[in-house]
Amino acid sequence: MVGRRILAGGAILVLLIIGLMAVLPGVFATQDPLQTDVAQALLPPSAEHLFGTDQSGRDVYSRVVHGASRSVGIGLLATGLALVVGLVLGSLSGIAPRVLDLAAMRATDVLLAFPEFLIALVVVAILGPGPVNVAVAVTLAAIPVYVRLARAQTRTLRTAEHVEAARILGVPATPAFVRHVVPGVLGALSVLATIGIGSSILAAAGLSFLGLGPTEPTPEWGLMLAGGRNVLGQAWWIAVFPGIAITVTVVAATILGRMARARADRGAS
Template sequence: MTLGRRFALGAAIAVLALIAALAVAPELFATHDPLQTEVRAALLPPSAEHLFGTDQSGRDVFSRVVYGAGRSVGIGVLATALAFAVGLAVGSLSGVAPRLVDAAAMRATDILMAFPEFLVALVVVAVLGPGPVNVAIAVTIAAIPVYIRLARAQTRTLRLAEHVEAARILGVAPSLAFTRHVVPGVVGALSVLATIGIGSSILAAAGLSFLGLGPTEPTPEWGLMLAGGRNVLGQAWWISVFPGIAITLTVIAATVLGRTLRARAEGRTR
């Protein structure tokens, strides 16, 4: 790995560690109550008192960004975890299922993959209704097909591997050989994909919140904060810029880490 890639990986890990700390213990970093309003302090620019300025209601933007990490990252992590679990179960079973069952599952997966993930999530939210829980469900459903595809491909490859065949020759039951030797390999491949998927899920959830389909005011959430500052962008740019920077850094850091892990996994495979 080159020095530049090592620096990028270190920076990505540092950013993700900071975001995780903000999500777990926001009270240690916030300087104000994220819900406290003060009309006389509305639309103040960044200063020593308010590091990221204030919004239209006089709420501290820095504190809202800090507390927003928990909700924004939480939705992304939850959606990725659910997509991981469903994709692992459906994809692995499809890889060992009879041909007709496998073909039916893959055609349904192909239909979902034919549309952009954000469009699928938008349709699901339109059916289920707005709200943070429905946003997480929508993002999960949109992400599942990719995990199913990868889990199926890995299952069909690993079930023919030499160590799996050796286990069967030694008398290990097919179901036991599958859970001990095939599933762990599939989990490893999906874990790399999930690292990248967290960033995509956070971005999709923020996009839905920006459209008013996620949490509602006065909840501190990055996508909702972006939407709240769009009408005063020329007058108070900080309301939208700082949550946007938080989203961008988180997505880039997760992508860098995921791609590094994928490159290492592919190197070991070769």
């Protein structure tokens, strides 16, 4: 139990720091992430440049800090939109006629058969590269899992005792559904979203790594990884530190998500 609390506390601390970096990057890094200086190119980590410099002489530490707002922002935005859309579609499917419900679930099952990253890659290939299209692609790829869970929770909660009691007391069907079913569905989806944030950040970084997201000189973790892969033997720090930022953020979000899911499962049982 103590170990779990320490692990959860560490994950919360990491996400808090990353969140502050995303909101207040100037507090953590005073150097301009876009300022180039060829004379300072490919300098190793030092007191002046904590994470070294890249091929253009830009400070890697500043770029990692300023990149948090884009990388984490896309993950949060995509997860939030996927949760809302999944809540609406899944809830409607849960109360829809059987034919419509079966059609919606078969379509969802087909999408769930493919990895989320592959779906996002196909969407970007259709829409074209760019940060906005990356956010749209990651959102669309994450929606099916929320739809499936929302539908299952809706079908369970709509026949719960407190919902039936509300109907018996004369509460109309729609208000009863909104007041007593939707909050329960939203709670279950929120637990899933804590894990989904890490997956969305990773998917967005992967698309940026492939050159389908933001373009240079935008500081973004996946794009920085791509920029450092060709000089990994000569200047390892260009790719390693953004990679560490991605890994630490995703692991911390996943730890909290799994703990929240385990707690929710214990509460349900």
